[in-house]
Amino acid sequence: xxxxxxxxxxxxxxxxxxxxxxxxxxxxxxxxxxxxxxxxxxxxxxxxxxxxxxxxxxxxxxxxxxxxxxxxxxxxxxxxxxxxxxxxxxxxxxxxxxxxxxxxxxxxxxxxxxxxxxxxxxxxxxxxxxxxxxxxxxxxxxxxxxxxxxxxxxxxxxxxxxxxx
Numbered sequence: 001x002x003x004x005x006x007x008x009x010x011x012x013x014x015x016x017x018x019x020x021x022x023x024x025x026x027x028x029x030x031x032x033x034x035x036x037x038x039x040x041x042x043x044x045x046x047x048x049x050x051x052x053x054x055x056x057x058x059x060x061x062x063x064x065x066x067x068x069x070x071x072x073x074x075x076x077x078x079x080x081x082x083x084x085x086x087x088x089x090x091x092x093x094x095x096x097x098x099x100x101x102x103x104x105x106x107x108x109x110x111x112x113x114x115x116x117x118x119x120x121x122x123x124x125x126x127x128x129x130x131x132x133x134x135x136x137x138x139x140x141x142x143x144x145x146x147x148x149x150x151x152x153x154x155x156x157x158x159x160x161x162x163x164x165x
Contacts, residue, residue: 002119003030003047007039007065008054008081013104017052017081020108024115034058036065043069048076050118053098055082055089063089066096079114081106117144 004021006029008014018029030046033039036059039051051069055062066078079100080093093101099121100114124139131139 001028002026002049002122003028005030005039005042005046005048005051005076006032007034007036007051007057007062008032009034009057010054013054017111020111021052021115023108024112026119027115036060036068039065040068040072043072043074043076048074049122050077050079052079052081055080055084055093063092063096066093066098070097077118079118081111 004027006014006018006021008017011034014032014034018032021027021029027050030048031042033042034057036057039053042048043051053062053065057065060068062080062082062084069076078096078098079102080098081102081104082089083104084090085103090101099118102111102114121139
């Protein structure tokens with residue numbers, strides 16, 4: 001099971017995100033936090049593989065939170081889940097090592113795709129060893145697989161397609 005820490009300043013949004021995570025096989029929510037301080041305390045108490053991290057937190061922004069968790073030696077992966085849409089923040093998240101970036105609002109299918117791509121990446125990295133260029137390309141491409149939008153007929157939205165499924 002992949003242990004997830006959900007960090008969002010809005011208690012209701014954190015609860016929804018945690019419910020989404022719980023619906024994806026292979027994932028479990030270890031804890032939720034509503035500030036950088038709470039997130040760091042949760043990381044000190046629980047083994048966490050993945051942090052779903054909002055950028056807008058009351059004490060520090062998400063990028064500062066990532067810097068702090070790295071400074072404290074936490075090597076968990078990070079997916080930003082935020083309403084921050086400016087390119088500078090997206091670029092900084094990439095530079096700080098965020099594996100994915102999910103812009104709010106989003107639906108369950110969108111988050112599920114990101115989580116499933118993350119699980120596939122973890123599986124690809126198990127076993128260690130060395131990788132030839134083709135394997136490296138496949139590993140890096142795994143995360144991109146979670147970003148491809150399905151081709152839908154004119155007038156259909158991803159939300160409607162998910163409801164029909």
